[in-house]
Each structure stands twice: as C-alpha cells, then as structure tokens.
Amino acid sequence: MKRINSFCLILTALMLLSACDPEPQPTPVDPVEAASVFDLYVCAVKHGGMGQNKNGTYVRQVTSLEADQPEVEFTGRGIDITQKYTMESITRGKYYYQVPQEATGGFVKFHIVRDEAGNESVVVDAERPFGANTYYPRKYTHAWLDNGETLLVMGTDAEHKTVYWSKLRESDMAVISEGTMDIKISSGYSSLSTSGILTQTPSGTLYYIYHLKPADENAKPLTRVAIIDVLNMEVAMESSVPEKVMEETVSAAYGELMQSLVTYDETGNMYVAGMVTIDGTKYGVLRRITVGKTSFDPDWNGFPDPEGRLLTVQYVGGGKILAYSRDETLGTKIDSRSHFYTLIDTKTCQRERVSCNGTPLRYCSGRYSQRTAVDSKYAYIGVTEGDGEDEYPQVYIYDKATGTVSPGVKLSRGFCFDLIRIME
Numbered sequence: 001m002k003r004i005n006s007f008c009l010i011l012t013a014l015m016l017l018s019a020c021d022p023e024p025q026p027t028p029v030d031p032v033e034a035a036s037v038f039d040l041y042v043c044a045v046k047h048g049g050m051g052q053n054k055n056g057t058y059v060r061q062v063t064s065l066e067a068d069q070p071e072v073e074f075t076g077r078g079i080d081i082t083q084k085y086t087m088e089s090i091t092r093g094k095y096y097y098q099v100p101q102e103a104t105g106g107f108v109k110f111h112i113v114r115d116e117a118g119n120e121s122v123v124v125d126a127e128r129p130f131g132a133n134t135y136y137p138r139k140y141t142h143a144w145l146d147n148g149e150t151l152l153v154m155g156t157d158a159e160h161k162t163v164y165w166s167k168l169r170e171s172d173m174a175v176i177s178e179g180t181m182d183i184k185i186s187s188g189y190s191s192l193s194t195s196g197i198l199t200q201t202p203s204g205t206l207y208y209i210y211h212l213k214p215a216d217e218n219a220k221p222l223t224r225v226a227i228i229d230v231l232n233m234e235v236a237m238e239s240s241v242p243e244k245v246m247e248e249t250v251s252a253a254y255g256e257l258m259q260s261l262v263t264y265d266e267t268g269n270m271y272v273a274g275m276v277t278i279d280g281t282k283y284g285v286l287r288r289i290t291v292g293k294t295s296f297d298p299d300w301n302g303f304p305d306p307e308g309r310l311l312t313v314q315y316v317g318g319g320k321i322l323a324y325s326r327d328e329t330l331g332t333k334i335d336s337r338s339h340f341y342t343l344i345d346t347k348t349c350q351r352e353r354v355s356c357n358g359t360p361l362r363y364c365s366g367r368y369s370q371r372t373a374v375d376s377k378y379a380y381i382g383v384t385e386g387d388g389e390d391e392y393p394q395v396y397i398y399d400k401a402t403g404t405v406s407p408g409v410k411l412s413r414g415f416c417f418d419l420i421r422i423m424e
Contacts, residue, residue, distance in 0.1 A: 050368045284303050
C-alpha cells in the first residue's frame with residue numbers, strides 16, 4: 001500500500017508541475033537547408049518589381065554563388081518571363097506558385113529547369129481556374145498550412161472592400177475551400193489595403209496584418225492586427241495599432257511575393273517592417289510581437305533614427321537581422337543609388353553597415369528588390385552595378401557562424417539585378 005501511495009504522490013506532483021507551466025516553449029524555426037540551386041533575376045533598362053519594368057525580366061539558374069564561379073552572363077542568355085509570369089511569386093522548394101501575368105483566371109504552379117547546354121525553361125506542374133474568389137497578379141498575400149500541404153491565399157476584391165481567402169492543395173493547386181473574412185471598414189475610412197500581410201508563427205498562430213485607408217486623404221491609415229482561427233477562418237481576436245507604433249506595413253499591397261517583410265528569431269519572436277510619418281515623410285520602423293503576446297511592443301523599435309524607408313528584413317541568427325533600407329537624402333526614386341544593407345542587433349537596436357574586408361558594401365539602386373536570401377549557413381547579399389568601370393553587379397556571402405563577409409560571384413553588366421531566390 002505504501003508503494004502505491006508513493007507512486008500516486010509522485011504522479012500527482014508531476015501532473016501539477018505540468019499544469020503550472022503557463023508558457024510552453026514554441027516550436028523552433030526550422031532553418032532552410034544549405035542552398036544548392038539559385039534563381040537570379042535581372043531586368044533590362046531599368047529595375048523591375050511590382051510591375052515597374054516591361055522591358056524584359058530574365059532568369060538564370062546557378063548551383064553556386066561562390067566567387068570561383070564564372071561570371072553569370074545574361075546577354076543572350078536566361079529565360080524571359082516578362083509576358084507570362086510575374087517576378088513576384090510564392091516559392092517553396094523548387095516550385096513557384098502565383099497568379100500569372102497572363103489573364104488565365106487561375107493559379108499556376110511551375111518550376112524552372114536548366115539543360116546541359118545551360119538554357120533555362122519553365123515546366124508547368126499544375127494550373128487551376130479560380131473558384132468563387134478572384135485574385136489579381138501581384139496583389140495577394142499567403143501562408144503555408146498543414147506542414148506545407150495547404151497554401152492559404154488572401155486578398156481583397158477590386159474595390160478593396162472585402163477580404164477573400166482560398167485554401168489550395170499544394171500538389172495540384174485545386175481549391176479546397178474558400179470564403180470571405182468578417183473584417184469591416186470602420187467609420188472614417190474608405191477601403192482596405194490591397195492584400196495585407198499574412199504570417200503563421202512557429203507555434204501555429206495565424207496573423208493577418210492590414211490597414212484601413214482614410215476617407216480624408218490628409219489623414220493617416222490605421223493598422224489592425226487580426227488573429228485568425230486556421231480551421232474555420234474566423235477572426236478570433238483583433239486590435240488596432242497606435243499610429244506612433246506603425247501606420248502601415250511595408251508593401252501591404254503585394255504581401256511577401258517579392259520582399260521579405262516578416263521574420264522570426266529562434267524563440268519565435270515576430271519582427272515586422274513598417275512605416276510611420278515624420279514631418280510629412282514616410283520612414284521605416286521595425287516592430288516586434290514577443291512570443292506569447294498578441295500585439296506589438298510599443299517600447300521596442302529595431303529601426304530607430306531612420307534615414308528613410310525600411311524595405312526588407314531577414315533574421316540571420318545570433319540576434320541579428322539583415323535589413324535593406326533607403327537613405328532619403330540620396331534619392332527616392334526606384335533607380336536612385338540610395339539603398340543599402342545593415343545588420344540590426346535585436347538586443348541593442350543598434351545597426352551597422354554590412355562590410356567586406358572593412359569596406360561597407362556600396363549603395364544600390366532598386367527599391368522593389370530582394371537580392372538577399374538566407375539558408376542554414378549563409379546569407380547571400382546582392383549589390384547592383386557601381387559607377388566605376390571595374391564594378392559589376394555582385395553577390396557577397398555572409399557566414400552566419402563567424403559573421404564575416406566575403407565576395408561571391410559577379411554578374412555581367414548591362415542589366416539591373418533585382419532578385420535572388422533559393423529554390424532547393
């Protein structure tokens with residue numbers, strides 16, 4: 001009897017200890033395996049992105065970005081996707097998923113292959129018509145559900161009054177289910193952001209971050225954060241963000257189809273790139289939703305004293321976020337050489353220019369660009385062509401373990417370097 005009582009006491013104590021644990025540890029963020037295939041995008045004449053360039057978008061596939069590789073040539077090489085597909089796309093593994101440039105009225109899944117002669121081509125894996133909900137090229141946001149088996153796509157109607165959602169089967173892009181969100185436009189506001197930002201945390205919470213556009217053009221937008229029940233797609237919780245914290249997210253019209261706007265650290269903290277207005281000019285902010293919380297920390301800003309807009313953010317380990325931003329004093333056009341890379345320390349909120357051998361990487365053109373990609377070991381950082389005759393578009397490689405930066409492969413001159421995508 002004593003043995004039974006002792007066992008029961010021990011079992012009861014263990015159960016109580018388990019019940020008293022208020023904050024279970026989040027699921028760690030799975031790092032992307034070391035890359036083996038990269039798709040490099042360039043545009044002719046001027047930078048592309050968000051429909052800015054109709055002169056030609058060319059893709060070449062390479063298996064390494066190391067410096068010992070031959071210069072990547074685009075003159076007469078690479079596949080031109082300009083007419084049929086968009087540069088902005090969802091990617092996973094080796095596949096692209098998008099609403100294509102062509103008015104096909106549906107979704108497409110494809111991948112790019114390179115033959116022995118070095119010629120790229122597109123292989124279409126699946127095409128499906130829209131269901132009841134209609135989406136437009138570039139204008140939607142997404143999240144992966146069910147360990148990647150389901151793709152959730154969200155966007156608004158043509159008048160930006162209603163938020164649509166569609167769950168697609170990854171294997172063949174068939175519509176599993178679809179509907180509309182119970183999200184209303186508040187008094188004093190005229191419409192919704194085109195797509196908003198959709199993201200699922202490592203622990204499984206689905207966030208939809210969007211803003212309301214004011215009826216008065218002189219007023220400021222209002223950002224709202226909604227937590228969505230993944231199973232029934234109903235809003236479980238919703239709150240407004242104070243304008244001093246964030247007026248709107250970056251690229252709320254295009255989701256993360258091209259630029260990385262949301263990133264997570266090892267513990268599951270979420271970081272979101274946004275904007276606020278200072279003296280009539282939009283400047284960048286970097287806000288954090290700490291794991292276990294449901295709203296932005298108003299006292300934490302990873303992008304204080306900004307020179308201009310914050311354009312992309314990617315966590316690279318060790319408490320560091322790789323950021324691409326703009327210095328307003330050096331030019332605000334898409335092709336202005338005013339964009340540059342920094343590393344943000346999430347503990348101190350201090351940042352420093354990314355440097356190679358003691359020299360900061362040069363200022364770049366290309367506002368709508370994502371020339372950075374991160375895998376489990378490295379971050380790949382692309383810079384655009386410089387002013388000197390010996391300066392070419394080039395990739396630099398940041399070693400996450402050591403924090404050192406080394407030169408990588410060069411690209412041929414004459415094209416605007418816009419995108420690096422890791423495909424496998």
